[in-house]
Amino acid sequence: MVSAGALEQFYALFEAWGIPWIVPRLAIMLGVVSIIIGFISVSAMFLIWWERKISAHIQARFGPMRVGGWHGWAQSIADGLKLLLKEDIIPTRADRPVFILAPIVVFAASLATYVVIPFGPGLIVQDLNIGILYIIAISSLTVVGIIMAGWGSNNKYAALGALRSAAQAVSYEVPLVISLLGPLLLVGSLRMTDIVEYQGGTWLGILPGWLIVVQPLAFLIYFTCAVAETNRLPFDIPEAESELVSGFHVEYSGMRFAIFFLAEYANMFVVCAIATTVFLGGWQGPLLAPWVWFLLKTYFLLFVMIWLRWTLARVRVDQLMHVAWKVLLPLAFVNLGITGLLVLVLSPMG
């Protein structure tokens, strides 16, 4: 978020005062983390409110209308406060350390991914040269937290949910990564800013230079996998309210539940941000500020996710596996193969 030169000057200042080198770095880290947490909380609250309103209007009702006056905009804040104040219940026969750690692991995993999201030119915490790889690696940590929650709760429903989640995450990581490989082949870099800048031009002079234009199949596969990764309908079998009574977090209450909730919405934002970066041209767009474009595109994708959730029924476990291994994976491979061939054929000329 701050240019490298300014940071060096900041560190040099502290060094001149004779303060150990760790202190300014910690201060910067803390600052960044609190900004990210602030952003996650605000965006998650907004998303929750937004989801409730959208679902309500899809179902011919109003949704929250009371708290805060205009269309219940403060409902999420009120709910968050309520969850903060609620009693934190830990079942007696739960595995206490695991039970307590689980939400933190889930949240930490989704928190860490925010580091490489390019909100705008320069608006990125750390522009790693392996940005995409980093995100994919970190976001699969979520499932560890979910399994911990399922195991630690000492509840059969939670265990079933956790096992389902593990199976789901393992299966959907594969087509997800392979679908991303197609665009990455075109770009030739794993760095987030490189990916966005690659999409600056136009295709054939009229279409925007977004990768979705040349990689629509990859986008669809990625988006499907992303919905599955975030455990949302139609792939919400780990929580499956009507079967497993909300699965792995059935025993959680109060703040710990809120953290799970927050992490879910934070994860949603991350996967949509990646989709925006890789397929929808990131911050690229005319007139408006880059970060506005980025948020607009991301929120449009989030809207589609919410819209999907309130349209579709839940799939079954075996169907979920079927979709992952027999539909998405072959298609992703086909897409990757065709893209690779084209790159191979066209690159000497271009």
Place this chain on the structure above:
Amino acid sequence: MTAEEILQQIQSRFREEIRTAEVRRGEACVTIKADRNFEICRFIKEELGYDYLNCLSGVDWTADKEMEVVYAISSLKQPGKIILRARVPQDEPVLRSVVPLWGTANWHEREAFDLFGIRFENHPDLRRILLPEDWIGYPLRKDYQDERFVAYPWEDRKPGSVPRPTTA
């Protein structure tokens, strides 16, 4: 098969077991002795083809010191209904179960056992079904007594008697 024909068939086969037999509202109503209820039911199901057990219900005839199990049997293929009653003594209410013939009898018989205390031999799983397992007594018997059960004051109420609620 008309009700008269049904009656004739059953009577010709099980002359000894039948106590009364009549046709009412187009239904064959047969009262039998309880000791061969299973054979009669099997005859009705397999040979007469009435394979649909609508309802199985117990009745407590305290005045006669008897319990009754009423089978309402019909068929999805032919018209005609059979009301089959099997009477057992009240102090020893035991019958053969008809679960081997009709799966539906399972829960109906459990219900009759639960609420009337009629026991069905050969029943695969004769437990209480509606009441808790540790309930004492059979509530639908006419002589059932329970301090929680308040009889409805129908005949004996007089205007102004027993004002239960207090005024606000």
Place this chain on the structure above:
Amino acid sequence: MWRYLREIWRGFWSILLSMQITLRYLFTRAVTVQYPEEKRQLPTRALTQHVLTIDLESQELKCTACDMCARICPANCIHLAGEGKGKARRPKWFVIDHNLCMYCNLCVEVCPFDAISMWTGKYELGGFSRTNLVYDMETMHADGFYPTIMTPRSPPGAAAKAPAAPGGGKGGGKG
């Protein structure tokens, strides 16, 4: 192979169709009634709180304490006692325990003198204690005309006020 691809396409297309209809609904009007601010208009026949109707001229209760309603009540929630003989017989006290009431309207139907009504439109009966729902003669005393089964429409004569007689049995809002 062809079947496989067609199946995928069918799935994709059916999901798009479903999404199209939910999107259309996103922009339709909500049917919810925001209760404390807006109130639904109840039909005339809505069964609500009991009321003991009065003769509009003499302002006296029509009830003669004949005990018919108390006898028919399946929940046994009506209790009353009368005083006086013959035509002058009137209830001494009259208690309905609304905690038990099943809203079957049998007491109203059985009343030979048209003396009790449930078509009052008073449906906000909540209270903080169960005794709030035990009504005595004072709380049930009608303050004007209330429709009953025998006189379902409007008060005889314009002078009487009709506190709760919303018009016609309309089927409520649509769409």
Place this chain on the structure above:
Amino acid sequence: MTTINLHLQQVKERTTESMEEMWVNMGPQHPSTHGVLRLLLKLDGEVVRECIPYLGYMHRCHEKIGENRAYVQIIPYTDRLDYLASMYNNWAYCLACERLMEISIPARAEYLRVIIGELQRIASHLIWLGTFGLDLGNFTLFMWCFREREMILDLFEAVSGQRINYSFMRIGGLALDVPEGWLADVKAFLAWFTPRLSEYDRLSTDNIIWQKRIQGVGILKPEDAISYACSGPMLRGSGIRWDLRRDDPYGIYDRFEFDIPVGPNGDVWDRFWVRRQEMEQSVKIVEQGLKAIPPGPVLAPVAKKLRAPVGDIYSRVESPRGELGHYIVADGSERPYRYKVRAPTFVNLSALPVMLPGYMVADAVAILGSVDIVLCEVDR
């Protein structure tokens, strides 16, 4: 036996031992048991191996209450049996009493009973469709179905003054005639409702996830259906064209033209599709009823104190959930001597342990949903 084979067998034994099957308690408080039903499921991973239902959490001994009430007074209690189809329960009970006491009811009352009963069937199927959508994870369908059901409830409220527990039928007819303009309202509702069905189809029937979830799941073979005396859409879903409205007509159903949809396979999809089509058929019946309804009284002159002649009767009607039977034994007094309700969902539910084994937990929810139980009626 070679050493390797012996070893393999040991491994096999050990795995079957250690592959523990897990007993999971589904209910009494579970979002998909539609009330307080407790199912004990033996799970092998995700697959259900065995199912033991436990009932009675809502038991209030309806039959004992009935034995202590006069015939008229039982009517409000019948509402509380199947509270999603109260009108039909009223009708079934009143019809049993009328048959027992040999009362014939006026023509207008007959027509109104059919109109109201079929509207009730639509309402009941709507709520079933909605909650079934909820079981499968589709919340939107639930809300849409509720919206249309609310309109039917509005109609019923205009008639009886109540939204759920109507107590509207009486022995000998109806409590009241319908208010002015009500029949036109019904017509307007039908005009609004028919296009909505195709919207539900878009969201559910045509949707591939919906189809894949319920096709080929929870198969109930016709012989099992008969053995377990299943009725209503459960029986018709198993391919048996049996509907009491046609096969043992009561009221004036023999004057109406309607089809009886059946499903060939006996899976959840067939039960769903049967109910979905029955809504259309009910619309058809209501339309015919609206055309033919005569004016006149709605309540036959009956005695204030009803006494039934000594005898008994098993009377049955086709409620939205199946064969709703009333077995009444009369001893000549004002109260029934014995009063038994043959609840359709009680009987249909008894076939659940046959249908569940071999399917997954997610299917268990769908299968249970397809039985369309109302626990108040199951437990009585």
